[in-house]
Each structure stands twice: as structure tokens, then as C-alpha cells.
Amino acid sequence: MRRALVTGGSRGIGAATVRCLERDGFEVVKPTRDELDLLNVESIDRFCDSIRDIPFQVLINNAGINDVHAIEEITDDEIARMIAVNLVAPIKLLRCVTGGMKAQRYGRIVNIGSIWGQAGKPGRTVYAATKHGIHGITQTLAVELAPYNILINTVCPGFTLTDLTRKNNPPEVIRELEQQIPLGRMAQPEEQAEAIAYLVGEKNTYITGQMIAVDGGYLSK
Numbered sequence: 001m002r003r004a005l006v007t008g009g010s011r012g013i014g015a016a017t018v019r020c021l022e023r024d025g026f027e028v029v030k031p032t033r034d035e036l037d038l039l040n041v042e043s044i045d046r047f048c049d050s051i052r053d054i055p056f057q058v059l060i061n062n063a064g065i066n067d068v069h070a071i072e073e074i075t076d077d078e079i080a081r082m083i084a085v086n087l088v089a090p091i092k093l094l095r096c097v098t099g100g101m102k103a104q105r106y107g108r109i110v111n112i113g114s115i116w117g118q119a120g121k122p123g124r125t126v127y128a129a130t131k132h133g134i135h136g137i138t139q140t141l142a143v144e145l146a147p148y149n150i151l152i153n154t155v156c157p158g159f160t161l162t163d164l165t166r167k168n169n170p171p172e173v174i175r176e177l178e179q180q181i182p183l184g185r186m187a188q189p190e191e192q193a194e195a196i197a198y199l200v201g202e203k204n205t206y207i208t209g210q211m212i213a214v215d216g217g218y219l220s221k
């Protein structure tokens with residue numbers, strides 16, 4: 001059976017991705033925060049040790065955090081937390097699973113970016129830095145791992161109705177934002193998950209190193 005590792009599978013885009021992959025026949029490993037705390041280097045190392053001998057065909061680096069503040073208001077703690085969860089943890093998990101993928105000469109990976117890794121929005125300085133960074137990882141590994149038939153892409157969600165979006169935007173702001181989206185509404189998590197599932201499915205044999213926005217046309221305006 002094909003096996004996938006999904007971070008942040010408890011809620012939002014991650015939970016929808018778990019459902020899609022299970023429907024598509026994957027055994028999905030979706031560690032809880034107790035099993036894998038991406039803010040805690042020792043927790044990541046322990047988790048990596050525990051899966052070192054388990055072959056994975058798919059990795060989805062989905063978990064992410066986004067604290068929104070003007071540049072003068074960003075705290076050192078927020079900078080460290082966003083870089084730890086959004087950048088350092090994905091790199092460590094990639095280091096952990098790619099050896100097994102190379103041995104199988106097969107791997108499919110999606111890193112979750114953001115439209116704010118493609119366009120600017122006030123208050124997202126550190127978040128944008130991490131999401132730009134995640135695509136640098138994608139492009140580098142697309143080249144480094146291509147000889148092993150490992151394909152890796154960045155999916156950049158646009159506004160998606162999850163806890164993260166509700167935390168950063170009150171209901172009236174969500175309604176205003178929806179008017180700025182060409183499709184006239186925010187995405188459901190399942191709409192992100194279907195794109196991710198395609199990229200890590202067996203039908204994807206040639207797309208690698210790409211940044212794909214699932215944004216209802218937002219960046220095309």
C-alpha cells in the first residue's frame with residue numbers, strides 16, 4: 001500500500017487532504033501535535049527516528065502558522081515560531097523521508113505555500129518570507145531529486161475557509177475579501193486538497209518544481 005505523511009492533518013486543508021488521500025487508497029500517517037510538535041526540534045527528531053525505517057511515497061508539508069502584525073509590532077518570538085514551523089520543520093521532514101524515496105526511486109511531495117508567497121499583503125512580512133522560502137526548497141529539490149523520480153511542487157492556497165482564515169479575518173472582512181476574488185467566494189479546504197492529491201497521485205508523472213496557486217483567480221487580476 002502507498003503511504004503518505006501529512007503534517008497538520010487535524011484541521012483545515014490538512015484534514016481535507018487526509019480525506020482525499022485515504023479515498024485514493026493511501027495509508028496516511030497524520031501525527032497529532034503530541035506525536036510531532038513542529039515548534040520543538042527534539043519532538044521532530046524523535047518523530048523522524050520513529051519513522052526512519054518506514055518507506056513513504058508521499059509527503060505533504062502542510063502545517064503552517066501565520067501571525068499578522070505590522071513590521072514594527074512583530075515580536076522575536078513570532079519570528080522564531082513562524083520560521084520554525086513553516087520552514088525549519090519542512091526541511092527536517094524532507095531530510096527524513098527522501099532517503100527512503102530515493103531507495104524506491106519514487107516520491108511525490110507537496111509543500112504548502114501561500115498566495116502571500118507570490119504577492120504582498122500588509123502584516124505578513126515573516127509569513128511571506130517563509131512561504132517564499134518554501135518554494136526555494138521546492139525548486140532546489142525538484143532539480144536535486146529528479147534523477148530519483150521524486151517530484152515536488154508548491155501549492156499556494158488562496159483564501160480558504162479554515163480556522164487560520166477565521167482567526168485573521170472577522171466575518172465582515174471575509175465577506176469583503178470574497179468580493180475581491182474573481183470566483184466570488186473563498187475556497188473550501190477540499191478544493192485545495194484535490195489539487196494536492198493530483199500532484200502526489202500516480203497520474204502526475206511530469207509536473208515538478210512548480211508553484212501552483214489555487215486561488216479562484218485572485219492573483220490573476
Ligand code: NAP
Nearest residue numbers: 008010011012013033037038039063064114160162163164
Ligand atoms: P489551520 O486550519 O490553522 O490548521 C493548521 C494545522 O497545522 C493544524 O492541523 C495544526 O495542528 C497544525 N499545526 C500548527 N502548528 C503546529 C505545530 N507546532 N506542530 C504540529 N502541528 C501544527 O491551517 P490551514 O488554513 O488549514 O493552513 C494549512 C496550510 O495552508 C498552512 O501552511 C497555511 O500557511 C497555508 N495557507 C492557508 C491559507 C488559508 O486561507 N487558510 C491560505 C494560504 C496558505 P493542531 O490542530 O494541533 O493545532
